[in-house]
Amino acid sequence: MTRNTRLVMSIIYWAFVLYVFMPLVLMVTMGFKDSKFIGFPIKSWTLDWYLGVVQNSEVLSAFGYSIWIGVTSTAISLFVGIWISVLLNGKGFYGKTLIYGLTLLPALIPGIISAISFRIYAQLWGVSPGTGAIIWCHAVHNVPFVVLIVSARLSTLPKSYLDAARDLGADPLIAFIRVALPYLKPALIGGGVFCLLISFDDFVRSFFLGGYQPTLPVLIFAKLRSGMSPEINAIATVVLVLTGALGIWAERSMRRLNKGN
Amino acid sequence: MSGKVQSSTPALPSDQGAIPQTGGARTFWGGLVASGVYQSFSTALLSSPKRQFFILAVFPVIWVITQHLGPMLQMFYVSMVDAYPVAPSYENSFTLDNYARFFREAIFVMPFIRTLVFASVLTFCTLVLTFPVAYFLARHVKRSNQMIFLLLLLIPFWVGEIVRTYAIMILLGNNGAVNLLLKSIGLIDRPIPFMYTGFSVSVGIIYLSALYMLLPLYSALEKLPKSYTDAAADLGAGPWTRFWRVTLPLSLEGISSGATLVFLISTGYYATPVLLGGPSTTVFAETIAGFFHTAGDQWPTGAAFACLMFITALGITALFGRFMTKLQKGIRR
Numbered sequence: 001m002t003r004n005t006r007l008v009m010s011i012i013y014w015a016f017v018l019y020v021f022m023p024l025v026l027m028v029t030m031g032f033k034d035s036k037f038i039g040f041p042i043k044s045w046t047l048d049w050y051l052g053v054v055q056n057s058e059v060l061s062a063f064g065y066s067i068w069i070g071v072t073s074t075a076i077s078l079f080v081g082i083w084i085s086v087l088l089n090g091k092g093f094y095g096k097t098l099i100y101g102l103t104l105l106p107a108l109i110p111g112i113i114s115a116i117s118f119r120i121y122a123q124l125w126g127v128s129p130g131t132g133a134i135i136w137c138h139a140v141h142n143v144p145f146v147v148l149i150v151s152a153r154l155s156t157l158p159k160s161y162l163d164a165a166r167d168l169g170a171d172p173l174i175a176f177i178r179v180a181l182p183y184l185k186p187a188l189i190g191g192g193v194f195c196l197l198i199s200f201d202d203f204v205r206s207f208f209l210g211g212y213q214p215t216l217p218v219l220i221f222a223k224l225r226s227g228m229s230p231e232i233n234a235i236a237t238v239v240l241v242l243t244g245a246l247g248i249w250a251e252r253s254m255r256r257l258n259k260g261n
Numbered sequence: 262m263s264g265k266v267q268s269s270t271p272a273l274p275s276d277q278g279a280i281p282q283t284g285g286a287r288t289f290w291g292g293l294v295a296s297g298v299y300q301s302f303s304t305a306l307l308s309s310p311k312r313q314f315f316i317l318a319v320f321p322v323i324w325v326i327t328q329h330l331g332p333m334l335q336m337f338y339v340s341m342v343d344a345y346p347v348a349p350s351y352e353n354s355f356t357l358d359n360y361a362r363f364f365r366e367a368i369f370v371m372p373f374i375r376t377l378v379f380a381s382v383l384t385f386c387t388l389v390l391t392f393p394v395a396y397f398l399a400r401h402v403k404r405s406n407q408m409i410f411l412l413l414l415l416i417p418f419w420v421g422e423i424v425r426t427y428a429i430m431i432l433l434g435n436n437g438a439v440n441l442l443l444k445s446i447g448l449i450d451r452p453i454p455f456m457y458t459g460f461s462v463s464v465g466i467i468y469l470s471a472l473y474m475l476l477p478l479y480s481a482l483e484k485l486p487k488s489y490t491d492a493a494a495d496l497g498a499g500p501w502t503r504f505w506r507v508t509l510p511l512s513l514e515g516i517s518s519g520a521t522l523v524f525l526i527s528t529g530y531y532a533t534p535v536l537l538g539g540p541s542t543t544v545f546a547e548t549i550a551g552f553f554h555t556a557g558d559q560w561p562t563g564a565a566f567a568c569l570m571f572i573t574a575l576g577i578t579a580l581f582g583r584f585m586t587k588l589q590k591g592i593r594r
Contacts, residue, residue, distance in 0.1 A: 009393055009397035012393040012397065013393070013394050013397040013398070013410075016390070016391075016394045017413060017414065019468075020414060020417045020468075020471075021417060022432065023428035023431065023468070024417055024424075024425070024428050026432055026437075026438050027424075027428040027431050080321075083317075083321055084325070086317065087318055087321045088321075090314075090317065091314075093314075093318070099321065099322060099325055102325040102326070102330055103321075103325055103329065105329045105330065106329055108522075108525055109333070109525075109529070109571070110525055110528045110530075110571065110574065111526070111531060111546075112546040112567070113336075113567045113571050114529070115531075116550070116563060116564070117332040117335070117336040117564075117567065118332050119553060120332070120339050120345070121332035121335045121336070140328045140329065140332075143324075143328075171294075171303055171307050173307060174294060178290060197419050200421070201419070201420060201423070201424070202422075203421060203423045203532050204422070204529075204531045207531075207532075208550075208553060217423040217424075220424070220427070221423055221536075224423075224427060224430075228430065228431075228434075232427065233431075236427055236428075239421070239424050240424060243419045243421075244420070247415070247419045248412070251415075255408070
């Protein structure tokens with residue numbers, strides 16, 4: 001009986017894995033098709049589309065632009081997120097629950113609403129659409145994720161560590177920087193990479209807050225509107241591989257560091 | 262050495278400053294702390310617990326109010342004025358007409374209802390689809406392997422909305438993999454037009470949001486002790502009874518948070534319905550976006566529509582949450 005359920009369950013799991021991977025595998029495969037026309041079956045194969053991506057200056061500049069936005073917004077999110085986590089993990093105060101709720105708000109707002117509310121808000125502050133506006137919106141959107149990841153780690157920091165630092169004469173700030181921050185390292189790597197990936201792959205915010213220069217997802221979207229082509233497959237595959245590699249690296253190093261402590 | 266003195270009052274912040282070094286080896290941090298600039302900074306800001314707390318709290322509070330709540334409030338404000346952004350000479354006035362427009366013009370109501378129906382149905386589909394997967398992960402996989410099995414599912418979900426939507430386009434297109442497969446089996450001779458229908462949009466949205474359901478379900482099921490179902494089995498409960506009377510009721514919390522997340526998030530997809538849908542599947546996100554592509558005079562209407570959708574979606578999730586809490590209480594009794 002249980003063996004049967006177990007078997008059915010594992011079939012369902014692997015079917016789900018197949019469902020999740022299949023479209024991506026097909027997409028990667030289609031990038032090797034030696035024809036401008038998207039569709040199966042693939043009769044002849046080529047590497048030209050992939051080689052084209054590396055030489056395409058439009059793609060490369062969009063790629064660099066996305067990375068720049070990702071790194072900058074991640075840095076801001078980490079700074080703010082750590083600060084908020086320290087406050088929320090400290091002693092209780094009046095309105096703490098409210099602050100916690102507000103902290104998580106951006107993660108719950110549907111994408112389109114988040115994007116247009118920021119479009120309006122940027123207008124209020126006189127920020128015109130462009131790099132600054134995208135970075136700003138991505139940074140705000142990512143803060144809740146940093147807070148969740150960092151708080152989880154911070155709550156496991158033994159209080160005695162900080163007390164010891166204080167006994168040895170460190171003031172709260174120094175104690176935080178030299179004791180708590182190193183302890184948070186796995187969370188910072190995990191949270192940072194998570195933010196980077198969200199920002200790098202974000203479409204809707206970059207689309208509504210962007211200026212003339214497209215980020216990589218916006219560029220793919222623009223190309224898609226004018227028709228499917230194996231070129232898009234190649235670009236998307238590059239994004240897929242980079243995202244996967246970075247994510248796996250972060251996961252591994254996070255686990256290793258977590259184990260070490 | 263002042264450090265020794267402080268150790269007697271560890272809870273109090275040091276007003277003596279922090280001078281850990283004994284004079285010999287000067288570290289970077291020791292030097293920094295001993296420097297005059299840091300000393301005056303420290304006495305100004307960190308000299309009492311009250312000040313420390315103030316310094317700690319003031320920035321996060323300002324941030325969440327201006328950055329997290331601010332855009333929402335501003336959107337709400339814009340939704341109730343007649344023009345935004347305004348020309349310098351023009352004074353905008355308060356109006357509810359933006360909201361009235363939604364009820365006046367029938368073309369807006371359909372996408373709105375469609376979005377809510379889509380989101381509800383897809384939330385349910387996602388739940389049914391991911392529950393066995395989460396259950397398998399939490400109960401049947403060895404604990405040491407769980408992370409790897411979970412990671413396998415996580416990788417595709419790191420890739421963004423656009424790339425995954427595109428992957429679905431290739432899967433479902435007229436010359437796509439599904440049609441090719443059906444044709445080669447001989448089930449069909451002409452491709453089934455999956456694309457640009459409600460079906461393709463649904464597949465896309467489920468594909469994008471399954472993880473938001475899977476993770477809360479997994480963590481709820483993982484916490485459920487195996488002894489509970491074992492006890493039920495000892496008492497003679499079959500697999501279905503065990504599922505309906507033990508597993509499901511105890512995972513309601515995970516279902517509740519997963520469903521809330523998926524529902525809210527799936528109302529906000531924009532690129533997916535644009536790329537996978539057609540004229541008959543216009544969702545409200547596209548309607549809202551339409552007001553922001555054109556000149557600024559449409560912004561207040563767009564803002565009003567966004568507010569309407571967000572408030573409705575929140576209302577539905579709140580009702581759902583209350584229903585789930587009631588259900589949980591009813592079971593416990």
